[in-house]
Every structure is written in structure tokens, then in C-alpha cells.
Amino acid sequence: MDCQHxxxxxxxxxxxxxxxxxxxxxxxxxxxxHVERGCPYCRERLxxxxxxxxxxxxxxxxxxxxxxSPEMRAELLRRARKLRSSD
Amino acid sequence: MPExxxxxxxxxxxAERDASALAELYDLxxxxxxxxxxxxxxxxxxxxxxVEDVFxxxxxxxxxxxxxxxxPDPIGASVAAWLTLSTRAAALGRRxxxxxxxxxxxxxxxxxxxxxxxxxxxxRLLDERRELLKKVMRQLPEHQIEVLSLAVxxxxxxxxxxxxxxxxxxxVRTESRAALRFLRHRLRAVLGEWTANI
Numbered sequence: 001m002d003c004q005h006x007x008x009x010x011x012x013x014x015x016x017x018x019x020x021x022x023x024x025x026x027x028x029x030x031x032x033x034h035v036e037r038g039c040p041y042c043r044e045r046l047x048x049x050x051x052x053x054x055x056x057x058x059x060x061x062x063x064x065x066x067x068x069s070p071e072m073r074a075e076l077l078r079r080a081r082k083l084r085s086s087d
Numbered sequence: 088m089p090e091x092x093x094x095x096x097x098x099x100x101x102a103e104r105d106a107s108a109l110a111e112l113y114d115l116x117x118x119x120x121x122x123x124x125x126x127x128x129x130x131x132x133x134x135x136x137x138v139e140d141v142f143x144x145x146x147x148x149x150x151x152x153x154x155x156x157x158x159p160d161p162i163g164a165s166v167a168a169w170l171t172l173s174t175r176a177a178a179l180g181r182r183x184x185x186x187x188x189x190x191x192x193x194x195x196x197x198x199x200x201x202x203x204x205x206x207x208x209x210x211r212l213l214d215e216r217r218e219l220l221k222k223v224m225r226q227l228p229e230h231q232i233e234v235l236s237l238a239v240x241x242x243x244x245x246x247x248x249x250x251x252x253x254x255x256x257x258x259v260r261t262e263s264r265a266a267l268r269f270l271r272h273r274l275r276a277v278l279g280e281w282t283a284n285i
Contacts, residue, residue: 065118
């Protein structure tokens with residue numbers, strides 16, 4: 001499958017950067033279709049693009065970790081256990 | 088936000104519905120994710136709700152992520168990457184919905200992510216070389232960093248960025264693609280075995 005014309009678009013696809021009518025929006029459908037068909041090139045490039053997006057997300061602005069409250073943690077575990085008991 | 092050394096094992100236990108494993112992962116990763124959600128959302132309460140939802144979603148999706156790990160390559164998909172992308176998508180979805188919980192949380196595309204998530208080993212390497220990568224980020228022109236920041240943390244489309252910065256759309260497209268291409272090539276160098284003059 002020839003996907004090299006999509007090379008500049010995988011990060012934009014993950015970020016949803018094209019917007020209505022934008023080039024990336026139109027190509028998103030093509031990338032979706034390639035992934036659905038199991039295209040190895042698109043999968044590999046998406047894997048790499050995810051690393052790029054991960055890096056940008058955590059480094060484009062300085063961010064200091066925020067410790068969640070004990071109540072927040074307790075509520076998450078309460079909901080998780082409820083979910084498990086409803087399986 | 089480092090990929091935990093025990094991420095693969097924790098994901099296996101989470102897939103088996105072990106809530107204590109979810110708690111361990113939460114203790115390791117929630118501070119970084121909460122910082123990200125707060126950067127996107129003005130309300131700390133909304134940011135906390137997003138992080139909670141994302142961890143619960145992981146609790147549901149973990150079996151699917153582990154299924155991917157059954158591939159011939161035994162090294163698992165990165166939990167840190169999945170959590171980061173999911174938190175960003177969920178926070179932006181909530182931001183667009185004005186604080187309400189949006190239908191689908193804006194996470195639909197990530198349902199297919201198991202097929203192409205980076206390996207945990209790759210994300211761990213990226214975290215280990217964070218200082219070098221920060222240097223890479225500083226090599227970008229200030230203007231391109233602003234474009235990326237609007238796209239990644241405010242969810243602006245290229246059209247919206249052009250309006251915000253009072254610039255032609257074509258220029259924003261050129262800037263965003265140039266910035267992403269630069270970072271992609273630099274990451275290849277930093278994560279690869281060859282060294283580049285960074």
C-alpha cells in the first residue's frame with residue numbers, strides 16, 4: 001500500500017489539527033481506512049507519531065505534577081470495584 | 088511523566104480486574120495526568136473528573152490493550168502513551184462541551200489505538216532522554232511552539248490558530264508541519280542508535 005503521501009499527516013491525525021474542511025480532516029478518513037485494513041506502514045507511522053505527540057503534550061509548556069486528593073483516589077477505587085462487581 | 092517500570096505487569100493485573108493494580112498505576116501516573124488536564128481545563132474539579140474517567144476507562148479497556156500484547160513481540164503497549172492521549176482527548180472534549188461530560192468523551196479514535204500504540208520500552212527511553220529532548224524543543228522557533236501549544240493543549244484547528252494569531256491559514260499549516268517534521272526527525276535521532284548533532 002502506498003501511503004507515503006500521508007507522511008506529514010499522522011501527527012495531525014492524532015491531534016485532530018485539520019478542523020472542518022482542513023486537509024488533515026479529509027485525510028483522516030483515508031488513515032482510518034488504512035488502519036482498518038491493517039496497513040503496516042500506517043500502523044508503524046502512527047506508532048512513531050504517537051511518540052511525537054506524547055513528547056509535545058508533556059513538554060510544549062512547563063507543567064508541574066499535581067498530587068490528587070485522597071478523596072479523588074478513593075472515589076476512583078470505589079467506582080472501579082463497583083464496575084468489577086457488575087461484570 | 089515516566090512510563091512505570093512495572094507498567095506491563097500492572098496492565099496484566101488491571102486486565103484481570105485487580106483494583107489494587109489500578110491504584111498502584113494511579114499513584115504513579117495521576118500527578119502528571121492531572122497537571123495535563125489542569126493545563127487544558129480551567130476548573131480543577133473538571134480536571135480531576137477527567138483523570139478519574141480516564142483511569143476507569145483503562146480499567147474497562149485493559150483487556151483489549153493486553154490482547155495487543157499477545158502479538159509475537161512480547162513487549163507491551165505503552166500505558167503512559169495511552170493515558171496521555173486519552174487524558175488530552177477527554178479534557179479537550181470536556182472543554183468544548185463547556186464542562187459537561189461530552190458524549191463519548193472525545194476518545195472514540197483511541198478505541199483502535201491498541202493496534203498502533205508505541206511499545207512501553209520506546210516511551211521509557213524517551214522519558215530517560217527527556218533533558219536532551221527538552222533541548223530539541225528549545226530549538227524550535229518560539230512561534231512554532233505557540234502553534235503547537237494551541238493545537239495540543241487548546242485543541243485549536245489550524246483555521247482557529249490562524250484566527251487567534253491573525254495569520255494566513257497557509258502560513259499556520261506550513262509552521263505546524265515544519266515543527267512536527269523537525270520533532271519527528273529529532274526523536275528518530277534521540278531514540279535511534281545513531282547520534283545526531285543536537
